Amino acid sequence: MARHLxxxxxxxxxLVLRPLRRRDANSLEEAVQVSLxxxxxxxxxxxxxxxxxATRFIRESLNAWTEGRAYDFSIRYPDRPERHLGNxxxxxxxxxxxxxxxxxxxxxxETRRGxxxxxxxxILQVGFEELAMHKIQxxxxxxxxxxxxxxxxxxxxxxxxxxxxxxxxxxxxxxSSWSLLESEWRATLADRPAGRTPG
Ligand SMILES: CC(C)(COP(=O)(O)OP(=O)(O)OC[C@H]1O[C@@H](n2cnc3c(N)ncnc32)[C@H](O)[C@@H]1OP(=O)(O)O)[C@@H](O)C(=O)NCCC(=O)NCCS
Numbered sequence: 001m002a003r004h005l006x007x008x009x010x011x012x013x014x015l016v017l018r019p020l021r022r023r024d025a026n027s028l029e030e031a032v033q034v035s036l037x038x039x040x041x042x043x044x045x046x047x048x049x050x051x052x053x054a055t056r057f058i059r060e061s062l063n064a065w066t067e068g069r070a071y072d073f074s075i076r077y078p079d080r081p082e083r084h085l086g087n088x089x090x091x092x093x094x095x096x097x098x099x100x101x102x103x104x105x106x107x108x109x110e111t112r113r114g115x116x117x118x119x120x121x122x123i124l125q126v127g128f129e130e131l132a133m134h135k136i137q138x139x140x141x142x143x144x145x146x147x148x149x150x151x152x153x154x155x156x157x158x159x160x161x162x163x164x165x166x167x168x169x170x171x172x173x174x175x176s177s178w179s180l181l182e183s184e185w186r187a188t189l190a191d192r193p194a195g196r197t198p199g
Contacts, residue, residue, distance in 0.1 A: 005071055005130055012122045015115065016081070017073040017088065019065060020058045024074060027084040029054040035108040042141045043105065044168050064091070071126070075106070075119045085110050088119045090127050090136070098134035100127050104150075116150050124154065128182045135182070139165065139175040151178045155188045 009018035020028070032039065032049045039046035045053070064070040070091030074084055086106035093099040102123055106116050127133040138156055140147045151158070156178035164172035 004068065005065070005126070007065070010073070010122055010126060011078075012118050014077070015085070015119055015122075016076045016078050017119055017122055018076065020061045020072055020074050022055075022058055022062075024084065025051060025054040025058055027082060028058065028074070031084040031086065031107040035105070038108045038111070039105055040169070042144050042147075042168065042173075044166060047169060068092075073119070073123065075115060085115055086119070088116075088123050090123050090131070092131075093137065098132060099137065100131065100133040100135070101137045101139070102127070103138070111146070116147075117153055120150060120154060124180065124185055128185050133182065136180050136185075138178045138180075140178065141166065141168075142174040142176055148176070154180065155184055156180045157184070 007019045009016045011017070029049065029051050032046065032054070036046060036049065045057075061070070061072040065072070070089060072087055072089045075086045075088060076083065077085065084107065086104065088102065088104040090100055090102045093101050102120060104116050104120055124136060127136045138151055139162065140151060142161065157180070159177045159179055162175045162177055165175040166173050
């Protein structure tokens with residue numbers, strides 16, 4: 001099992017995924033600010049957001065990466081590297097059982113272009129190949145149809161509902177729990193165009 005995940009960017013056909021940097025605070029905050037209306041219904045941290053929160057998130061993200069707990073990636077276009085498109089993250093739930101979890105969000109003026117699906121597919125590769133995870137889970141608030149569609153497209157299996165799992169503002173939200181096994185991921189890879197291995 002990999003102890004240290006390297007910090008070099010991972011690429012896809014259209015995207016670059018790289019660790020956050022301290023100087024990303026402005027672009028991160030800007031992306032969150034233009035997306036608040038779409039983030040707030042589902043994500044508790046988006047209730048209020050400012051530069052201080054962006055700076056703190058990046059600091060914690062760098063610590064988590066160094067300590068091997070969690071890996072947050074900033075999603076960017078290769079030809080517009082200054083623009084923060086969103087985050088995709090993977091973290092350990094149980095190292096003993098090789099179980100991880102992923103999460104993502106995409107800025108509102110870039111949704112419906114396949115970014116979340118493409119970025120998450122790449123991070124699944126990081127989880128299964130670089131971190132040697134056996135199972136990756138994904139929790140989605142009930143009613144978040146966009147995120148459910150991504151889970152389906154990536155081959156996740158819906159396991160059940162976690163009742164009142166997360167409090168967002170005054171509301172407790174049920175979450176559906178989804179998972180993908182390494183064997184299932186390898187089977188879906190075999191169906192994709194001839195073994196393309198992104199960087
Ligand atoms: C949900 C979210 C991640 C989707 O990102 P995205 O980059 O637009 O997703 P994609 O373009 O890869 O779309 C994947 C599929 O979902 C569908 N989809 C995306 N947003 C949708 C929405 N709001 N309602 C219904 N379907 C949606 C797309 O049409 C596509 O399906 P298709 O290929 O069958 O047409 C983004 O809207 C977001 O960040 N929302 C707020 C935060 C959030 O919900 N994060 C996830 C928490 S689990």
